[in-house]
Amino acid sequence: MSRDALEFSQSDRGFLEPHLPPQAVSAPASDLPFTTLTFATSLDSSLALSPGARTVLSGPQSKAMTHYLRSRHDGILIGVGTAVADDPGLNCRIAGVGGYGQEGLSGQPRPVVIDPTGRWEFSEDSKLFQLCREGRGLAPWIITAVENPSSQKQALLDKYGGRFMTSKMLRTHTGGHQVDWRTLFETLKSNGLESVMVEGGGQIINSLLSPQYMPLLDSVIVTIAPTWLGQGGVVVSPARRFDEGGNAMSAARLKNVKWYPFGEDVVLCGQVIVADAQKA
Ligand SMILES: NC(=O)c1ccc[n+]([C@@H]2O[C@H](COP(=O)([O-])OP(=O)(O)OC[C@H]3O[C@@H](n4cnc5c(N)ncnc54)[C@H](O)[C@@H]3O)[C@@H](O)[C@H]2O)c1
Ligand SMILES: Nc1nc(=O)c(N)c(NC[C@H](O)[C@H](O)[C@H](O)COP(=O)(O)O)[nH]1
Numbered sequence: 001m002s003r004d005a006l007e008f009s010q011s012d013r014g015f016l017e018p019h020l021p022p023q024a025v026s027a028p029a030s031d032l033p034f035t036t037l038t039f040a041t042s043l044d045s046s047l048a049l050s051p052g053a054r055t056v057l058s059g060p061q062s063k064a065m066t067h068y069l070r071s072r073h074d075g076i077l078i079g080v081g082t083a084v085a086d087d088p089g090l091n092c093r094i095a096g097v098g099g100y101g102q103e104g105l106s107g108q109p110r111p112v113v114i115d116p117t118g119r120w121e122f123s124e125d126s127k128l129f130q131l132c133r134e135g136r137g138l139a140p141w142i143i144t145a146v147e148n149p150s151s152q153k154q155a156l157l158d159k160y161g162g163r164f165m166t167s168k169m170l171r172t173h174t175g176g177h178q179v180d181w182r183t184l185f186e187t188l189k190s191n192g193l194e195s196v197m198v199e200g201g202g203q204i205i206n207s208l209l210s211p212q213y214m215p216l217l218d219s220v221i222v223t224i225a226p227t228w229l230g231q232g233g234v235v236v237s238p239a240r241r242f243d244e245g246g247n248a249m250s251a252a253r254l255k256n257v258k259w260y261p262f263g264e265d266v267v268l269c270g271q272v273i274v275a276d277a278q279k280a
Contacts, residue, residue, distance in 0.1 A: 005095035008068040015260050016065070019219045019269040020072050021195035031186045034195040035216055037208060038069055039236065040223040040265075046233030047202050054086045055233075057225040061263035067094045069221065071107045075141075075193040079204040080115035089127045091137030099136030110193060111140040114204065116169055116177035118146040122153065132160040141191075143184060145169040145177055165191075176203075181213045202234040209238035209252050215274045220254060222268045 021034035039047060040057040048055040058066060070076055070092035082088065090111035093100055097107030111128060113120060120142070122129065131137035139162030142149075149164045157163055167184060169177040188196055198208060208217060238251040254270030261267075 002093075002095075002100045004093060005100040006064040006067050006093050007095055008064045012061075012065065012260075012262070013068065015258075016068070016221075016269070019221055019258075020069070021218075023072075031189060032182070032216065033075070033185055033189045033193050034073075034218050035185060036069065036073065036195070036197040036219040036221060037205065037217050038066065038197050038221040038223075039200045039205060040066070040225060041236060042225055042227050042229040042233070044228045044230070044233070045236050046229035047200055047205075047236060048085070048234045049229055050232060051081055051201075051234050052085045055229065057227070057265075058223050059225070059263040059265050062223040062225075062265040062267060064094070065262055065267060066223070067092050069197055070094075070109050071097050073109050073195040073197040075112050075188055075196040076109040077112040077114065077196055077198045077204070079201050080113060080120050081203060082199070082201040083113050083115070083120045083122075085201070087127045089131050089137060090140070091128075091131050093136075099131075099134065105135070105138060108136070108138050109197070110138050112143065112188065112193075112196070113140050114143045114179060116143075116145040116179070118144050118149050118153070122156065124156065129156065129160055138162075141165055141188075143167050143179065178207070181208060181216055185216055202236060205236050206238045209236075209272075211241065211278050214252055214272045215278050217272050220268075220270050220272060223262070224266050224268060226264055 041047060042057060071094045076090050092108055095101050098105035128140060132139050139160035141162060142164050144164055144166055147166060167179060169179050172178050241249050241251050243249050253273050255273045257270040259266055259268055
């Protein structure tokens with residue numbers, strides 16, 4: 001068994017099962033993948049000390065939980081801010097998956113990176129491609145608005161079995177890009193991803209927690225670490241909502257909530273409450 005493989009107990013798996021994509025029973029036909037929003041946060045709702053900083057929040061048990069979640073999803077989606085800040089591996093290191101005690105790549109999720117302008121300068125040295133070489137992870141699919149991405153990057157993706165997927169994106173009033181999440185998730189499903197976990201970062205999560213897109217989320221699993229990162233961090237805080245009378249209301253709330261302690265952290269599982277008017 002690989003020395004860096006992580007263990008996650010059967011009893012802990014049992015707790016999480018109701019919040020995960022269905023395993024054996026065939027789910028009703030849908031154009032959408034089962035989508036889980038999952039991230040680790042501080043007590044002041046920060047994901048990281050600053051946008052460019054890789055910040056460890058999860059303790060060993062909840063880190064193993066995140067890797068178990070990775071084994072239970074076909075895809076793992078992040079924004080380019082996270083790719084640039086973290087040089088992430090985005091593979092699954094649970095004992096018994098491909099590359100960690102088993103031949104092949106079974107149980108390894110497909111990394112999906114949202115990079116509208118092609119600013120992720122990845123290379124052979126990026127952790128993700130190192131893992132591909134070691135037979136411990138899949139190459140990424142990069143969702144971009146760039147019509148002709150760099151041929152050097154294209155060649156690297158071709159070499160490891162990744163790809164660019166060009167998607168039309170709207171521009172926001174601040175000059176940013178806005179992917180149509182429904183179309184994107186449908187595309188991921190039609191390319192074979194039956195389930196997707198979204199890991200962050202802040203901009204991606206805040207976007208998905210807008211009224212238009214939150215109906216796309218099937219499950220929410222949040223690790224809360226007993227620490228305050230302080231002001232200036234990358235914060236999960238979706239845009240404020242107002243009712244018909246113009247009064248401020250909460251942006252989103254969970255139902256069917258369960259809390260599980262994992263070491264010093266607590267893991268919150270639930271489903272976003274969606275009003276009838278939000279259902280497409
Ligand atoms: N604690 C955790 O669980 C966790 C998880 C992920 C990332 N992080 C941290 O979060 C930080 C990065 O977060 P961030 O908010 O700066 O970056 P991000 O990962 O959310 O990426 C932001 C970029 O993604 C693209 N993007 C985001 N939303 C989009 C949308 N709706 N449509 C089209 N493109 C979109 C844009 O190019 C944007 O610049 C890093 O420090 C990372 O370490 C922490
Ligand atoms: N669950 C969780 N706890 C954390 O404390 C933390 N910082 C992240 N961050 C998620 C983000 O997506 C990171 O980029 C990947 O966690 C890096 O992934 P690797 O370990 O390199 O595979 N996620």
